Amino acid sequence: MKKQPTILIVDDNPENLGVLGNIVSENGYIPGFATNGTVALTSIKEESPDLILLDIMMPELDGFEVCRRLKQDATLAEIPIIFLTAKMEKDDVIAGLELGAVDYVTKPFNKKELITRINTHLELQAAKKDLQEALAAKEEALVTKDKLFSIIGHDLGNIFCGLQGIAELLVDKQIQFNAKEREDNIQMLIQAATNGYDLLTNLLNWSKSQTGILLANPAIIVLRDSIYRQIELQEHKAARKEIEIVADVDKNLLVFADLNMLDTIIRNLISNAIKFTSASGTIQVIAKQIEEKLVEISVTDTGIGIKQKDIEKLFKINAVRTYGTNNERGNGLGLVLCKDLVEKCGGMIGVESEVGKGSRFYIRLPIKEL
Numbered sequence: 001m002k003k004q005p006t007i008l009i010v011d012d013n014p015e016n017l018g019v020l021g022n023i024v025s026e027n028g029y030i031p032g033f034a035t036n037g038t039v040a041l042t043s044i045k046e047e048s049p050d051l052i053l054l055d056i057m058m059p060e061l062d063g064f065e066v067c068r069r070l071k072q073d074a075t076l077a078e079i080p081i082i083f084l085t086a087k088m089e090k091d092d093v094i095a096g097l098e099l100g101a102v103d104y105v106t107k108p109f110n111k112k113e114l115i116t117r118i119n120t121h122l123e124l125q126a127a128k129k130d131l132q133e134a135l136a137a138k139e140e141a142l143v144t145k146d147k148l149f150s151i152i153g154h155d156l157g158n159i160f161c162g163l164q165g166i167a168e169l170l171v172d173k174q175i176q177f178n179a180k181e182r183e184d185n186i187q188m189l190i191q192a193a194t195n196g197y198d199l200l201t202n203l204l205n206w207s208k209s210q211t212g213i214l215l216a217n218p219a220i221i222v223l224r225d226s227i228y229r230q231i232e233l234q235e236h237k238a239a240r241k242e243i244e245i246v247a248d249v250d251k252n253l254l255v256f257a258d259l260n261m262l263d264t265i266i267r268n269l270i271s272n273a274i275k276f277t278s279a280s281g282t283i284q285v286i287a288k289q290i291e292e293k294l295v296e297i298s299v300t301d302t303g304i305g306i307k308q309k310d311i312e313k314l315f316k317i318n319a320v321r322t323y324g325t326n327n328e329r330g331n332g333l334g335l336v337l338c339k340d341l342v343e344k345c346g347g348m349i350g351v352e353s354e355v356g357k358g359s360r361f362y363i364r365l366p367i368k369e370l
Contacts (some may be wrong), residue, residue: 005050005122008067009033010040011060011084020053037061041069044076049185053105055084056096064096072099078120078128084109091151124339155200163192191237194212197269202333205264209340216258216344223287224294226259230266231285234274241279245270249287255295255365257345262365264340267333269299269361275324276359287366295366298362306353312353315339338363 007029009020017033024031032049034040038061044052052070056063063083070076083096083104089179096104102121105114139160166189169175170182171179177185208214218240227249238245255262266285273283280303317336342349342363 002032005030006030006032006047007053007141008034008040008049008053009053010034010037010058011055012036013055013197016055016084016107023111024108024118027118027188029118031189035271037063037066040066044070044079048076048079050079050125051118052079052081053084053118054081054101057086064099066100067099078125081120087252104294119349143174158364160196163189163196166192183252187240191240194237196199199333201264202337204267204334206337206340209337209344214344216261218345219254221251221255221257221259222251223255223297224251224321226262227266227285227287227297228269230263233267234270237271238274238283241274241277241281243274243277243279243281243283243286244290246287247286250289253287253289253295253367255366255367257347258341261341263364265338266297266299268338272325272334272361273301273303273359275326275328276322277301280326289362293367294364295367296362298360298363300358300360302358305355305357306351307355307357308353311351311353315349359362 001106007024008029009017009024010036011020013015013074014035017035019148021033032043032047034043040054053269054063054066066151067081067083070079070081077100080103080299081101084107085104086107102124103117105117166185170177170185170189205214225248231245231247233243270283270285277283283302284300285298286300287295287297314335315338316333318331322332339349345365346363347363349361349363351359351361
């Protein structure tokens with residue numbers, strides 16, 4: 001249901017407030033009232049109206065000063081202001097319009113004229129908002145498209161180049177490797193292939209999520225099974241950095257979620273923790289019931305941590321690229337995908353972190369009991 005616009009009426013004359021309030025109400029708007037400029041500023045900061053009818057001649061703080069202060073506040077400057085003025089004050093209105101007001105009406109009020117002007121400026125404001133949202137959506141779409149092309153062209157390209165280079169070395173009969181060197185190259189080949197597969201899977205899943213193709217098929221899941229399965233799949237990657245992964249999950253803990261989505265979320269969170277944890281570090285995966293119908297799964301690492309200013313950017317596709325503790329290249333797609341999938345499962349994702357002291361990523365999902 002569409003919200004009714006609110007109109008704040010600012011006038012030191014109670015009779016004017018009554019007349020204006022009736023006109024506004026009769027035309028489907030919600031009126032608010034202020035008897036002076038000081039009260040008006042306080043009211044506007046507490047709850048921004050959609051439009052302001054502002055008297056000019058008021059004691060202490062006149063309409064011009066109220067308008068000037070509102071236009072200096074970035075959070076309030078876009079609210080349209082219509083001045084209320086006596087006929088003899090029309091010349092002064094020019095100064096008010098220069099301060100940022102959008103229009104004026106004269107006293108005594110012509111009901112039809114007043115409503116016409118109110119309707120016009122509310123429609124203009126709504127159109128302006130729609131245009132801003134459309135431009136923002138277009139800009140975000142362009143950024144997303146550029147990001148995807150960058151990941152496909154650069155990240156996948158680098159992985160395949162690495163695969164090709166290592167494979168060519170291994171089959172080159174002119175290069176003699178000892179047993180350890182050959183084993184190291186084979187492990188690098190396996191790791192590059194794994195990275196490529198994980199990235200390609202994330203790209204496909206995220207693309208499906210954005211186009212609405214990827215739909216959740218929730219079911220009751222034994223959480224312990226899913227978590228331990230993903231830890232086992234990531235152990236070889238952790239072992240290369242001598243990172244220990246420990247888990248604490250109640251065997252009877254159940255969640256209601258899409259199994260494939262849940263596996264992808266946990267895999268990406270563990271993989272992210274490994275990437276940003278230094279050698280010989282520790283990763284803890286804990287799942288526990290925190291409310292009657294809510295379970296929390298957390299992945300905590302002893303890694304490098306995240307700056308507070310960067311935390312809010314983590315789940316956005318255009319986030320800045322980062323490198324892991326072993327110079328692993330990151331594109332941020334895994335965390336973006338995690339957020340999308342968690343929300344499709346009816347949950348939420350968050351992070352707590354401090355530079356140099358590691359990070360704690362957590363998701364909260366609906367719980368089911370046996």
